[in-house]
Amino acid sequence: MTTYNALRQLPAAAEYKKDDVLVLCGELFGRGYANGIVDEARRAGMTIIGTTVGRRDADGTLRSLTTEELAEAEATLGGKIINIPLEAGFDMEPGAGDGRSVVEQLKGVKADEWDKVRFDWNDVEHTRQQGARRFSANLGLVVTELGKMLPAGANVLFVHTMAGGIPRARIFMPLLNRVFKGQGDRFLSSETFWNSDLGKLCKVSFDEVTADTFRYLIDATAPLRDKVSARYTAYGYHGCEVLINGAYTWQSYTPYLQGWAKIRLEEVAATAWAEGIKATVFNCPEILTNSSALFLGVENSLYPLLAALEKEGNGPFAEEIKASCRALSNDGTAIDTLIAKANDYLSAPITVALRDFAGWPQHNRPEQQDFMLNCSAELLAMNKNPKEIVCAVLSQEVFKAVGRLMYDFSWKQDAPVLWLNHDVIAKRLVTA
C-alpha cells in the first residue's frame, strides 16, 4: 500500500537552464494539467520537445500527424514534436481468433445487453501484448530521435501525462454516463459495471494506458540515461486534502474507476526509484480538463481552494483570483456562499461515509451519487454563464501551481510518490 506522503513546504527554485530539455509524453490540450510545467520550462528557456498519440484514419489505421496537424500542435506546445504515433492501448488491435478487435466484437451490442457480453480473455491478453509491442516499438523510434536531439550532459525532465483507455466502442459512453452521472432510474452501480466483462476490459485498458506507459517510458529511455541526467514525473490522483470545516482533510471523488491504474502508476515510480531512477508520481487535486469532464461532481472539491487561499495568507494574487471568481458568479453570490455550499457537501455524512484512504478507490452508491450531482448542479448554477465558470478559473490556477511545484521539486526529487494538496497549492499561489 502506498505511504501517504504530502508536500508541505514550497521546494527551492529549480535551476534548469537553457540547453536543458523538457520532454512531454502525451499531447497538450488547452486546459490540461501539463500546461503548468510546460509554462515553467518555457520561462526558464528550456527546450521543449513534444510527442503525439497520432490519429486514426476512418479505416482505423493509426498514423502520424499531417503537416497541418503537426504545425498546429507545435504552435500550441511551443516546441518541436516527434511525429511518431504514441497511442497506447489495444482496443483496435486485431484478435488472434477471427482477427476482430475488441471494438469490432462490441459492434451491435444493444444497450440493455451490456452485461451479457463475454470476452475470450486469452484473446484480450494477446491484443494487449500486441498493443504494448506497437507502443514500445514506436517509443523506441521516438527515443532514437531524442538521442539525436538531446545535448550531452543536459538535464532532461520527462513529463508523463498519459491517462485514459476507455475502449472506443459505442456501447461504453452511455454506460459510463450512467456510472458517473446517472441518478434515479439511470443510476448504474460502478461495482456492478466493474465486475462485468466490460468493466474488466476497462481495467486492463486503464492499467495499460494510465500506468504501464510510464514503465515503458522509463525502460525505453534507459540508453539516454548514460548521456543525460534524466528525471521522470507523472500525474497521479489518489484523493486530495482540501479545507473542510477549517481543517485540511483528505477526501476523494467517487467513483474513480481509474484509481486502481493510478495505484499501479505509483508502484511503477516506487519500483523505478528502488532501481536508482529519479521518478515521481505527483498526486494532484481535482480540476476540470478534457479528461475529467466525464466525472461530473469532481469539481465540488475545487471550491474550498478559495478558503485555502485565505488560510494561507491571502495577498494580491489571491485577491485577483477571488475577483475573477466573483465576476463569473451570479450577482449576489458571494465567495463565502460557494465555499459554504461545497463545505456542506464535503462534510455531509453521506459523503464522509465513503471516505476511506486504505480502501480507496470506493464505488458509488445511489444516494451518494445523487447528492454529489445535485450539489454540483447547484454550485454550477451559481455561475452567470454556464460556459464561463468559477471552476475553470480555479482549475487554471491549480495547474499553474502544480506545474511550478513539480518543476521545482523535480530538481532535487526525494520521493517516488507525493501528494500536492490544497495547502501547498494555496501557499504557492499566495507567494510571489
Ligand SMILES: NC(=O)c1ccc[n+]([C@@H]2O[C@H](COP(=O)([O-])OP(=O)(O)OC[C@H]3O[C@@H](n4cnc5c(N)ncnc54)[C@H](O)[C@@H]3O)[C@@H](O)[C@H]2O)c1
Ligand atoms: N483532471 C484532473 O482532475 C486530474 C487530477 C489528478 C491527476 N490528473 C492526471 O493528469 C494527467 C493529465 O490529464 P488532464 O486531466 O490534464 O487531461 P488531458 O486530457 O489534458 O490529458 C490527458 C493526456 O492523456 C493522453 N492520452 C489519452 N489517451 C491516450 C492513449 N490512448 N495513449 C496515449 N496517451 C493518451 C493525451 O494525449 C493527454 O496528454 C493524467 O495523468 C490525469 O490522470 C488529472
